[in-house]
Amino acid sequence: MTETVVSSALTPKEHREPSRLWHTFCDMNTVAKGPEFVVARAEGVWLWDQSGDRYLDGTASLWYCNVGHGRAEIADAVHRQMTTLDAYTVYGDFANAPAMELSERLAAHAPVADPRVILTCGGGESIDTAAKLARSYWVTQGQPQRQHLISRTGGYHGLNGFGTSIIGMERFRSGYGKLIEDTSVVRHDSAAALEAEILRVGADRVAAFFAEPVIGAGGVFLPPENYFTDVARICQKYGVLFVVDSVICGFARMGNWFGIERFGVSPDMIVFAKGVSSGYLPLGGVVVNGRVADPFWNEAGNPFLHGTTYAGHPSACAAAMANLDILEREDLFTVSREVETHLDSALRGLADHPLVAEVRSGTGVMGAVELTEEALNERGVTTAEVFAEARTRGVIVRPVPKALLVSPPLVITWEQIDHMTSTLSSALDAVM
Numbered sequence: 001m002t003e004t005v006v007s008s009a010l011t012p013k014e015h016r017e018p019s020r021l022w023h024t025f026c027d028m029n030t031v032a033k034g035p036e037f038v039v040a041r042a043e044g045v046w047l048w049d050q051s052g053d054r055y056l057d058g059t060a061s062l063w064y065c066n067v068g069h070g071r072a073e074i075a076d077a078v079h080r081q082m083t084t085l086d087a088y089t090v091y092g093d094f095a096n097a098p099a100m101e102l103s104e105r106l107a108a109h110a111p112v113a114d115p116r117v118i119l120t121c122g123g124g125e126s127i128d129t130a131a132k133l134a135r136s137y138w139v140t141q142g143q144p145q146r147q148h149l150i151s152r153t154g155g156y157h158g159l160n161g162f163g164t165s166i167i168g169m170e171r172f173r174s175g176y177g178k179l180i181e182d183t184s185v186v187r188h189d190s191a192a193a194l195e196a197e198i199l200r201v202g203a204d205r206v207a208a209f210f211a212e213p214v215i216g217a218g219g220v221f222l223p224p225e226n227y228f229t230d231v232a233r234i235c236q237k238y239g240v241l242f243v244v245d246s247v248i249c250g251f252a253r254m255g256n257w258f259g260i261e262r263f264g265v266s267p268d269m270i271v272f273a274k275g276v277s278s279g280y281l282p283l284g285g286v287v288v289n290g291r292v293a294d295p296f297w298n299e300a301g302n303p304f305l306h307g308t309t310y311a312g313h314p315s316a317c318a319a320a321m322a323n324l325d326i327l328e329r330e331d332l333f334t335v336s337r338e339v340e341t342h343l344d345s346a347l348r349g350l351a352d353h354p355l356v357a358e359v360r361s362g363t364g365v366m367g368a369v370e371l372t373e374e375a376l377n378e379r380g381v382t383t384a385e386v387f388a389e390a391r392t393r394g395v396i397v398r399p400v401p402k403a404l405l406v407s408p409p410l411v412i413t414w415e416q417i418d419h420m421t422s423t424l425s426s427a428l429d430a431v432m
């Protein structure tokens with residue numbers, strides 16, 4: 001496994017001592033007792049730790065490194081931008097060329113009518129933006145009672161204020177007192193459930209419906225046949241704004257720009273982040289259709305009083321532009337479809353493993369290997385153990401409570417996919 005010895009500025013003692021870095025998703029009582037897993041270097045689909053051991057990045061970090069690690073041209077573009085105009089706000093009428101060009105480019109490809117683009121620093125911030133904009137839009141329409149937001153079981157929309165309030169996973173919602181009110185969650189596998197909920201709440205009270213094209217962090221759940229056509233029709237019927245959260249599904253992970261094109265519908269807003277810059281610098285945003293934007297653009301005295309300091313950051317936008325250049329030049333849209341097919345068949349090879357209940361994959365470069373209830377509840381197997389066994393063997397996968405998730409960079413080869421799935425299989429064997 002050891003291929004390259006990476007020199008490090010840290011002394012061996014410092015390697016072993018846990019730092020003061022708070023890993024917020026983790027039980028720090030456990031993490032603080034052992035050495036942290038320090039990633040020292042990355043290139044393509046590979047990571048190296050401080051000892052020089054190499055790992056296949058089966059998760060593209062946290063679903064975002066679509067073009068793979070170590071792309072010098074993104075670094076060069078950022079360097080050029082930083083030595084030209086490092087950063088400047090887009091507050092008021094200030095603008096900068098990378099923010100304007102990126103907005104034009106995203107608007108040109110978004111399946112949204114007459115699009116406008118709001119830029120942010122990430123996914124959760126963009127969800128807050130979309131939720132506030134949806135509610136605000138209805139105020140401009142003389143319907144301030146339209147505030148209710150509907151989302152789906154298993155849906156993950158980041159952990160900012162609105163994201164925490166609409167997330168479809170209970171464990172992320174509790175312990176914070178009263179969350180944002182007028183929200184509800186419906187089953188992710190039924191358009192009829194959405195319609196029933198709109199009718200229960202009262203159509204004239206529902207502002208928007210939020211959905212990921214394929215549910216990612218919640219466990220890779222694919223939509224049933226015709227789901228999004230039905231959802232789009234239902235939203236239109238009741239005047240509910242349809243907000244697509246493409247934070248994971250965008251920028252070629254589903255073989256197109258925003259994921260939702262796969263289902264042939266045109267939403268009112270698309271939330272994006274992650275793959276837009278492949279994570280080289282933090283960036284996100286919302287593509288908004290003209291119907292929603294017009295009351296703010298066409299009527300005087302009606303600003304959308306929302307935004308953040310680093311929105312439209314020119315260096316982050318330059319990273320995104322260079323990243324999009326790579327996606328287009330290497331046609332990672334087409335490559336992604338081929339990777340999707342190979343990944344799907346490789347993952348399905350794990351379906352017969354005695355610990356595996358189900359494999360979910362085949363739409364987008366992502367997949368879930370769910371463990372059986374018997375493994376989880378009777379044998380006491382945890383996905384964290386499987387993750388640890390895979391990492392010891394040189395492959396990074398992502399554990400969620402019932403499943404191991406994969407979402408590799410789109411530049412992964414067939415051989416590397418097979419290496420990833422066979423290592424996952426050995427990790428499963430190891431915990432039996």
Ligand code: PLP
Binds near residue numbers: 121123156159
């Ligand atoms: N929406 C989806 C679908 C996500 O997967 C995520 C993050 O994983 C977010 C929103 C939140 O993005 P961020 O972590 O950049 O706030």
